[in-house]
Amino acid sequence: MSDVHRSSLAFRARQLLEGVVQDELLALYIPMLVQGGCPIEDATSLLGDGEHVELLIRQGMAYLQEEANCDSALVPASPELTLQRALARQAGDLASEHQILLEGQERLRAAQTGTGTVADGSMDQLVQFLTDQNRIAELTSTLAGSAQREWLILGDHIAGDQPVDGPRPSFSRTRCRAIYESGRIESLDGRESVDADVRAGATVRLLPQIGMSMRIADEAIALMPLAERASAGALLLQSSVIVGALREYFELLWERATPYGAPDRQDGPLPPIQMKILRLLVQDLPDKAIAEQLGVSLATVGRHLNIIRDALGVQNRFAVGAAAVQRGLVD
Missing domain, CATH: 1.10.10.10 (Winged helix-like DNA-binding domain superfamily/Winged helix DNA-binding domain)
Incomplete structure (x- = not known):
């Protein structure tokens, strides 16, 4: 492998993995990647420590491969596969953190109502039917405020969405994208509500018509209304398969939607x-x-x-x- 090829490979790995994979792991992975692997007996000297070899294997960034002469070699996974595995681990961690938040909120509700107990396994269900409007509002607010990677908004009619003059979470530390129907901005209140989202850091797009509403936090949890009216209740979805499919649907709509800008913002075109x-x-x-x-x-x-x-x-x-x-x- 030429020096130019090695340099290009290292650059691509950094481009894909920096900020996603820990710097310490990246410093171990890139030398292994540009060398294309090595016999297992040489891996310790290349990586500086036998524990580092085990660490890369545990993280799915390298694996052992049997050679024709029955010797073993340490082979790096591709940067694309390494990124995919890192994102899968982060998605799992985020789902666990949201689970802890929701369980804690459930315990707090139980304490405040004086029941002293939480419904057995209530937060372990992959799909929950919610009819208590206050409960739905609390969940919506909690998920929007605790999302660490992304908060996705599709349509209206989710209890807990704040009124125009109510407080809104700031999206300075997480990415928020929203898709609303074009008719929402035809009224003064609707336009002010959308502009408030933009000022809070959200990126908004518009579609002439949206067939459903939902909220998705970190590709881990979704909220959907049971019907397109605020009092109908909601579904809380924690199935990775279902939430993943809803996310794909959101992305399809996002590509078709028209970007919206709030021209009267007080703090400039961007935060x-x-x-x-x-x-x-x-x-x-x-x-x-x-x-x-x-x-x-x-x-x-x-x-x-x-x-x-x-x-x-x-x-x-x-x-x-x-x-x-x-x-x-x-x-």
Whole structure:
């Protein structure tokens, strides 16, 4: 393998895995990747410690392969497969954290109502029917505020959505995308509600008609109304298969929807932190340098870049700068 090929392979691995895989693991993985693997007896010296070999194997970033001479070799998994496995682990961790939050909320409700007990296994069900409007409102608020990666909004009619003049969660630390029907912005209250979402950090798109409503937190949990009226109750879904299918449906609608912008925002076309990231991006600074200048994590920069990209309607970070200059957002 040539030096150019090794350099290209290392660059692609960093591009895919930085901010998703821990830096310590990435520092072990990339040398193994560019070397293309090695005999197991040489792996310890390459990685510096036998425990590091076991760590890469446990994380699914490398595996043992039997050679024709019956010797074993440590072989790196591809960057794409490593990314897929890392995302699957993170999705599982997020689902567990949401489960803890929901169980804690259930215990708090039991304590406040004086029952002293929680319904057996209530939070272990993959699908729950909810009819208590206060309960639905609490769950919606909890999930929106606790989402760590993404909060997806499709349509109206979920109890717990805040009124125009009510408090809204800030989406500065997580990515929020919302799809509403176009008719929502035809009324003053509806437009103010959508503009409030945008000011809170959400990226909004519009469709002429939406056949269903739902909320999805971190690809782990979904809320859906039983019928398109606020008093009908809701479904709480914790099945990864069902939630995954709903997420795919959301993405299909997202591609067809029209981007919405709130022209009367008081804090500029984007939240302040995203404007700072945009200005640094136009200066050709890499994500790591942007994170260091702003004092935030690489993952945080990545989340904001995704939001900026969606807001500008471009497909990759390299087109963001050109679109921002064309629209007069930066010099």
